[in-house]
Amino acid sequence: MQTIDPIHGPNNPTPEEVARMKVKYYGSIIELRPEKEREYRELHADVWPEVREAIAKANIRNFNIYVTEIAGKRLLVSHFEYIGSNPEADFALIGNDPTTKEKWWPLTDACQIRLPGTPEGSQWMPMEQVMHLD
Amino acid sequence: MQTIDPIHGPNNPTPEEVARMKVKYYGSIIELRPEKEREYRELHADVWPEVREAIAKANIRNFNIYVTEIAGKRLLVSHFEYIGSNPEADFALIGNDPTTKEKWWPLTDACQIRLPGTPEGSQWMPMEQVMHLD
Numbered sequence: 513m514q515t516i517d518p519i520h521g522p523n524n525p526t527p528e529e530v531a532r533m534k535v536k537y538y539g540s541i542i543e544l545r546p547e548k549e550r551e552y553r554e555l556h557a558d559v560w561p562e563v564r565e566a567i568a569k570a571n572i573r574n575f576n577i578y579v580t581e582i583a584g585k586r587l588l589v590s591h592f593e594y595i596g597s598n599p600e601a602d603f604a605l606i607g608n609d610p611t612t613k614e615k616w617w618p619l620t621d622a623c624q625i626r627l628p629g630t631p632e633g634s635q636w637m638p639m640e641q642v643m644h645l646d
Numbered sequence: 647m648q649t650i651d652p653i654h655g656p657n658n659p660t661p662e663e664v665a666r667m668k669v670k671y672y673g674s675i676i677e678l679r680p681e682k683e684r685e686y687r688e689l690h691a692d693v694w695p696e697v698r699e700a701i702a703k704a705n706i707r708n709f710n711i712y713v714t715e716i717a718g719k720r721l722l723v724s725h726f727e728y729i730g731s732n733p734e735a736d737f738a739l740i741g742n743d744p745t746t747k748e749k750w751w752p753l754t755d756a757c758q759i760r761l762p763g764t765p766e767g768s769q770w771m772p773m774e775q776v777m778h779l780d
Contacts, residue, residue: 539712539723556777564779574780576725578673578773582761583717589673589773591710591725627716639712639723643690645698646708 524571525595535573536594537644540636541627544579544586548623552588553579555619563616566609571596588624590636658705659729669707670728671778674770675761678713678720682757686722687713689753697750700743705730722758724770 544552556577567575575592596602607613621635630637678686690711701709709726730736741747755769764771 535708537708537710537725539710539725541714541716541723553776559777559779567779572779574669574671574727575777576671576673576775576779577777579776580675580771580773581763582675582721583719585717587716588776589675589723591671591673593708629715637714639714641710642687642713642722643693643709643711645693645701645706645710 524569536599537591537641538594539589539591539639539641541590541639542588542630542636543625543627544588545623545625546586549579549586552620552623555616555623560611560616562609562611566606566612570602570606571599572602658703670733671725671775672728673723673725673773673775675724675773676722676764676770677759677761678722679757679759680720683713683720686754686757689750689757694745694750696743696745700740700746704736704740705733706736 571594573593573595576590578589578591580587580589594602617635624635626635627637705728707727707729710724712723712725714721714723728736741751751769758769760769761771
């Protein structure tokens, strides 16, 4: 698991702005194809620099993915912080990175099965937050 | 959803120490009894002050709980940050709060069904982290 330096481009708040803002938390879930689990783990143990940069530019921080199993289904759970002010616009930016759109997502989407009820246009199913404690 | 001020007791790092440390992330999962979902949501929309204080003293921050449904099962997913240096000792501290141990946990445990494979002595099943991006 690697880390990258924070990026402070035109769409990113300064560290001082981040300290003042109310961070938003996003949790979501998707099924993992068992026969693709090894490939998925290998990809995510060393996420490509272009993909990490696109995520950071979208004001996403502390992005964790977990694996679990429920009722015989392998599942991926994702959790991240959003530190921008326009999540829809920022998340849409990620698809502007050609490496992410044309190379990374085709590989990762092939490892996943979208869950019933997932909104149109979304790969992962959002989970509803029922508690937040600072 | 309420927030509390950070607590800086003898077991808690200072804000400066937090800024320097490597935060650890914990994700876990448990089944929710459908007939108890309303009660669970009401409890967690306004967590009792004693419970919030016990969690903060245990060096747990940004504690979120989500609800989702997989294969007909209602599920709770929890995610938090740990900012201390001895997670086992700090997490065990929470049970020292009499309100949490004698009043809160009996209510919340009755809303949950432990999942197969959950370690002995643990209510929630830990999920394995397969990616972290700062």
